[in-house]
Each structure stands twice: as C-alpha cells, then as structure tokens.
Amino acid sequence: MQKTMKQFIPTLTLLLLSSANAQQAEPTSTEISAIPNEVFKTPKISNQSSIQSVSNEPVVAQRVNAGNTDKSDKSEFQAFVQYSTGKILNLYGQDFFSGSPSSFAPLQNTPLPTDYALGPGDEVVIRAWGGVDIDYKTTIDRSGNITLPTVGTISLAGVKAGDAESVIKASVAKLYRDFSMSVTFGRLRAITVYVVGHAKRPGSYTVSGFSTLVTALLASGGPNSVGSMRNVQVKRNGKTVGNLDIYSFIAKGDKSGDIKLQDGDTIFIPAAIGHIALTGKVNTPAIYELKSQNEALNNILEIAGGLPVIADPRRVFLERIDPTKSQPRNVEEFKLDNQGLNKSLKSGDIVTISPITPDFSNAVSLRGNVNQQLRIPYTNGMRIRDLIPNREALTTRATIARRNFEGLDVAATNQNSNSIAARIGNLSDEINWEYAVIERTDKETQSISLVSFNLGRAMADINSPDNLTLQPGDVVTVFSQNDIRVPASKRKVVVRVEGEVNIPGVYEMTPGDTIQSLIAKAGGATNNAYIFGAEFYREQVRKEQQINLEKAVRRLEAQVRSENVKVAANDTSNDAATASARIQVAKESSANAIARLRDLKATGRISLDLDPSENNEGLNKLPILKLENGDQLIIPSRPDFVHIFGAVNQESSLIWQKGATVDKYLQNSGLTPDADTENIFILRANGTVLSSTGRGWFSSINSYTLMPGDTIVVPERLNKETPYKVFTSGLKDWAQILSGFGISAAAIKSLRQ
Structure with a gap:
C-alpha cells in the first residue's frame, strides 16, 4: 500500500x-x-x-506561471566544440538536473x-x-x-x-x-519561491517549508545552457543572502552555500562568465564553466577528477579564440608542470590532454610458439638466451593442455578409437628450430628490419653466433612448423596403419618413407589382406576435396533453381492449382536433396588405382607414395559381397562369385521398368568409378567382372518433361563426381533416401 x-x-x-x-x-x-x-x-x-x-x-514542488517550457538545449559553444573536435561534450553538472521535479521530492517520513x-x-x-x-x-x-x-x-x-x-x-x-x-x-506548510534569470524552467514554485536552495534548483531543472552553475544567488528583501557554487557541491559535496529558503525568496541564475572544453585523456571530459575571468587550469582539472594514469602530462594542447586577430584561432602546446597547471583559461578555450605513447623504452618482447608471451626489461649485453633461457620456455600452453588431457575425459568408456589414435604423436607443437626472427625498429627512421637466426643452434650453444645480441624494443618471434612449413625432409611424420597388417598402430616414420615402408614396419600384410580395397587417407587432400565439394554443391544448387524456373515457365497445364502444387513439391524435393548433399563430408581418400587382377600379388605394385604427417592406411579383409542399389527390384548385398559379371548380378536383383541400363556404373572397392560412358572406359559395362566390395549403381530413367528431377532421380553424373571426393557408396546411397 x-x-x-x-x-x-x-x-x-x-x-x-x-x-x-x-x-x-x-x-x-x-x-x-x-x-x-x-x-x-x-x-x-x-x-x-x-x-x-x-x-x-x-x-x-509545484510550479506556477512558469515562463518557459522544459526543453533540452545545446549552446553554440557545444556545437563549436563538436565541430572542432568531432566529439559531443555535455555541460558539466547538467546531468545532475536531468530528472523530473517529482524525482527530487524528499521521501515519506523524512525526519524534520x-x-x-x-x-x-x-x-x-x-x-x-x-x-x-x-x-x-x-x-x-x-x-x-x-x-x-x-x-x-x-x-x-x-x-x-x-x-x-x-x-x-x-x-x-x-x-x-x-x-x-x-x-x-504531520503535513508541513508550503512556501512560494521564484526562479528567475537563466533558468531552464523559470517561474514560481510552491515547495516544502524546509526546502533548501539545492532542492528548489532540482525542482526547477537548474540553469539552462548559458546559465551559471557557479554563482546561483538567493535574494531576500532586496539583498543577496546566499550564493551557491553547484560545481563545489557536485565535485566535492560542499553544501555550505545551500541555505534554507523562506517564503517569497527569489533564486536568481545569472549568465555564466564563460565556458571552456576539456577533452582527451581526462577523467571527466566535458564543457566547464569558468568561475572567474582567467581561472587556472588546475581548478578545472580538480573538478574534473584529475587525470587518468594513461594521460601524458608532457603534451597538452590549448586551442584559443582571439577575435581581435585576422586569424582568430591558434593552438599552443605546454606541459602540466607548475606553470602549466596555473595557466589562465579564457572563455572559448579547448584543452586537449594527450594519451601516453604505449611504446616501451627499455623492453624486449618474446612471442609466437612459446610458453608465455613476454615483455622484459632490456639490459646491456642481453642476448637471445637471456630472453629464452631453456627449451621449456618454448612449450606452448596448448601443448601443456594436450598433455594434461584438458577438455578430454580419458575415463569415458565411449571414446572414439579413431579420435584417440589421431592424437598420438600430436601432443606437441613442433618448433621450427631453423628459423626465428627479430623485428627491430630504427628509432630515427621508424623503419623495421628483420634479423633471422637459427633457434636450434642458439639453444644448443650459448656461444653460438646465432645467440644474437638484442637491442631495446626488439621483438623476437618463434614459429612452429605449422606457422611456416618446413621442407618435407625435416618434418615429423606420424602415420597410422590399420586392418590386415600384423602390427596395426601409429608409427613415426622417416621423411621420405613410403607406403611400402609403413607396411613393412607394421610387420607386413596378413594372409587376409585385401590390397585391392586398400584405403589411403590424407588430411591435406581432405581439405582440398571439401572445398571442391562445396563448390560443386553451390553449382548444382544454381542449376536446380534454373531448371525449376524453366519448368514453371513451360508448364501448360490448364489446372493452375495442380500445376502450382506440382512445382512446389518439385522445389521442396530438390531443396531436400541439396540439403542432404551439403551434409556429406569429404574423406580425403586417395585411390591407389590397383588392378583387380593383381590383388594380394600386387602388394609390391602399390604406388610409391611418400608419407606425410597424419596419413592413414587401412587394409581391409576381403569382403564376401557385391552391393547393388538404385532402380532394381531389391537393393541388396549379393554374395561375390568369382568371375561373375555385372549382367549376372543384375539378373539376380532384377531391374525395375524405369531402370536406365545405358548409364549403369560401378563404384569399385579401390575407390574409382567404372561406367559405360566416358573416355577410356568400355562401351558396355554389363560384361565387366566384379571384385569383392564393388557396388553397382542403377540410375532411373529421366522424365524429360520434368528436367528438375535430374538430380533427385538420376544420380548419373553426380555419383561419379562424388566418388572423386572420397565419398563412399553408402554415402551416395543415402542421397536417394
């Protein structure tokens, strides 16, 4: 209540x-x-x-017969400062009067x-x-x-x-x-006071019997943009009985000039003597009123709360207006020493205090592939080893986090074995020991020169010429091998081999080693190894495939939109509602297909392109491919099935029969009436595509002998009246294109679901 x-x-x-x-x-x-x-x-x-x-x-307070309405106004000097500095500065103290009059009424039950x-x-x-x-x-x-x-x-x-x-x-x-x-x-008597002069809302006010000058000013909105805040007067019976400096009250809490009002008192707000602008690195940038002609800068700084620590007292700029000169504006620079603090200000002055320059005069810095970014004081004769005392200083925080398993619940029973294996050999950020650099600034010309050195030699021998002498301001940068790629012969090579080898695992190889070297290090292939179906993955290839896949999807999306527009334009159906519904269904169908295609991810698989006739006898026929860090080789066991999907009576996996051709498997599965037999293709277990069309392939695919793990894809015959179904129903060209991104037959099959 x-x-x-x-x-x-x-x-x-x-x-x-x-x-x-x-x-x-x-x-x-x-x-x-x-x-x-x-x-x-x-x-x-x-x-x-x-x-x-x-x-x-x-x-x-109740205002009666007020002369002006309450409005926010901006002085011409404020506009001038904004034009000169590009900054909007408020009049200091103006916010004190920003509330409505009722906001300043004393609370209920205020002690008398x-x-x-x-x-x-x-x-x-x-x-x-x-x-x-x-x-x-x-x-x-x-x-x-x-x-x-x-x-x-x-x-x-x-x-x-x-x-x-x-x-x-x-x-x-x-x-x-x-x-x-x-x-x-209980209720106290009311008195009437008058607010005149340069007030924001002049008029007569009915206020509490124990109101003071400050409460009456709050009720009336205070001075306007040209009224004085430093010389507010109370007049009683023809005499000035009180004088208030609002700045002293706001900045220092000094209420010595806040007298109690009596019935009939007049509050007179004269015009301000003048204003100056204080900007730059000060605690309270604003426009300040001068209390007297030639007031000292130090007085204004005291009201403004002084200077922040980042202010540079050595560089202060004063812009002054002298209307008696042909060029009335001039600027001068001075320091905030005793003389500068006592500098007399004049109305219209703009004082700007500069920030300190963030440069260090006596520091050298270390950054890059290091444990901690450092900035330490320079000492005479300082060298690289003084900045980097040991190799532990080059152990990055990311390396420490990986070693400590931060963010990894090693106790979880559902850890993905592939992700765990991928972490092997990658606990540390490999340092580029052969190249680090000093960035050195010439103080005279402000030009930067680069001084490179061999970090490994500097760390190995304190007397090495690479343990260079540093200068003040030097910035030393250490790189990892990921920042600047080093030659292949100097890179770390950690690869994985899985499946049908005698000792699957993660191995550190020598730069220049090949797939054959990896299989040999893993104890050779087992008797169950299916070399024809070997899968080889590389991270760099995956990134390139993914970029190309995204480009292909965008191109297909544009084609589908174009086809949909053509179909809509050429639709001659007399039933507009039916035609519209058919077109809408087609758009939704193609949009869903595009969405499924966007979900596909490139794998980075590189086809080893082995001849099926060589199988395990072709172990030595594997391409001589030099290994890179992160490579993965999977040698599966020989599968027992051939897969078939598309326009067949039953999508299934059929038992592989030695010597059986495509035609034989098609007879076993049965073709649907809309099967497009001219465009059947095979996704081979070695990652390549075989079709009856295209350069270098057989004129017919039906007589091709299949290998274990091969997949037959039977597209549907296209409806020429609805060309926008070329993707959603066809799978002709795109299945072949997608296989080039290392995407498996199972993933391509998912596009039809």
Missing part, C-alpha cells in the same frame, strides 16, 4: 496544497468535551477517532530538522497519557498559534521543531500533572 501511495504523490500534492491554503485561511475549530481533574476519570482531548502513522512529507522554525500552516500532532489523555492534531494558524482544548492558546511561531514538545508540555503542565507527552508533525 505504501508503494502504491507513492505513485500518486504528485496528484495528492495538489489536493494537499489546496487543503493547506484553506486551513491557513480559516483554521478548523473542533468542539472538544473535557472532563475536569476533580472527576475520577482521566481527561481525554481528541479531534480524531484514531491517529494513524503521520507523514511529515513536505509538499512536492530540529532547527526547523515552525510557522502558520504546519500540522502538529500531540499525544499525552497518564494524568491527561490527549490525542489531538491541529494546524498552526495565521497568528502562529495552536489552540488546545482545556489548555488554551499556545504560541509556536518561530519555535524550533526540536523545542516544540517542551513548549507545549510546559503549557499543559500548568493544568495537569503526572503525564507523558509526544509531539510529532
């Missing part, structure tokens, strides 16, 4: 003011029946049935100052118990008195709030004994 009432305070205020004025005009008289002392009952004096919690909340002088219109609540029972609320009348039944008239005009209880108690004690008393205050 209390919170709800606060929301209606502004409205209630007007009613209270009307009531207060009425009471001041004619104090309410209440008939009270009192019982004398000689009767055996305790006398009771009351003018209310029940006294609830009484608020001494002052009246919220003990030195508050009571006067007509103030409400007094009197309670007494014991020898007399008093529960009475009254208002001081125009004569400054209250009338307490059975007691009489009590003068309270000018009595301080802290003394009111003793004054009233003394009057009651003349008639009654042995009682206790409490005097509190």
